[in-house]
Amino acid sequence: MAAVRGSVSRCGRRALCLLVTVLCAVHHASAVEVYAPEEVFVENGTNAKLSCTFKSTEVTGTSTSVTWSYTGEASGSKKSSVFHYTGGKSYPAKDGPFKDRITWAGDLNKRDTSITIEKINFRDNGTYSCQVLNPPDIVGSYKDIKLRVVEKENLPxxxxxxxxxxxxxxxxxxxxxxxxxxxxxxxxxxxxxxxxSGCSTTESLMSPVKQPPRKSPSDAEALVTNVPSGTVQGPVIYAQLDHSGKAGNQINKSDTVVYADIRKNC
Structure with missing residues (x-):
């Protein structure tokens, strides 16, 4: 029984180690994400640039490879490789309709894998696939681009x-x-x-003040002395105060006191 239990235990440990190894391999072998337009319109007789970029968790290097494939519009057309790039070198198709017409227009350091097709014509209509491998991201991903060759007046x-x-x-x-x-x-x-429109300080001080017409002093006005004639700031009212302490209307001793100084206001 002890031997059986030991064998089962060893099998369990091996299975666990194998599972951990597989999970680590899956973690490191993540897929590359490729981005490209779904459809491109190009004028007949011009050069067409097919743009393609990718995203990878790994740093690009000599092992990074890019493959472009083409599938014609005719029914039953097969996908065929027309361009390959790896290790800083281009490998265009040596025969077929794309011979000496495809050049590298990308930059792996910028995650750019674009190509240029020269002298585009109507026979080049079809689907172009951009595939990128960047080990240890060994799961390659690709993106399809529909190429539409049209005359200039038909361009969108x-x-x-x-x-x-x-x-x-x-x-x-x-x-x-x-x-x-x-x-x-x-x-x-x-x-x-x-x-x-306001008056300045000088105007308020220098402006003459019109004096009221003089009247003959009466008994009620005996205590008020008019201001001397001339240009002054305003009429001043004077009064005489009784300091004798006696009752009655007779004033024996008095001092002149200024009660008010009325000035012109602006």
Missing amino acids: VSNVPFLVGIICAAIGGILLITIIVSAVVITKKKRSRKDY
Whole structure:
């Protein structure tokens, strides 16, 4: 029984080690993600650039490889390799319709695997596949691109000029509104300064004060002395105070006291 138990235990440990090894291998062998446009329109007779990029958790090196394949539109067409790149060298097709027409236009350091096809024609219509291998990311991934060769007048209209025009118009409108608002604010400030009419301190002190017509003094006005004629700040009212302590209307002793100094207010 002890021998059986020991054998089972050893088998369990081996299975566990094998499982850990497989999980580590799967973890390190992640897939490469490839990105490319689904469809490309190219004018007949021009050079066509097929753009393709990729993402990988591993650093690119001499073992990184790129393969481009082509499948025609005719029914029953087979996929065939037309370009290969690895170790910093290009390997274009040596025969067929793409001979001496495909060149490398990418940069592995920038994760770019694009190619250029020269003198494109209608026979080049079809599907182009971009596949990237970057060990230890051994699970290769690829992306298909539909190539449409058309005449110049049939090329789809780009929205870029239209969008640029809209952006420029919006910026111009904002600048125009800013200029108008600034001009209005400046004009209002100038008008407010012109509309203000106040008297200066010099004017308030030097302006003559009109004196009221003089009247003959009466019994009730005996205690008030008029201000001497001339240009002054304002009429001053004087009064005489009784310090005798006696009752009655007779004033024996008095001092002149200024009660008020009325000045011109602006």
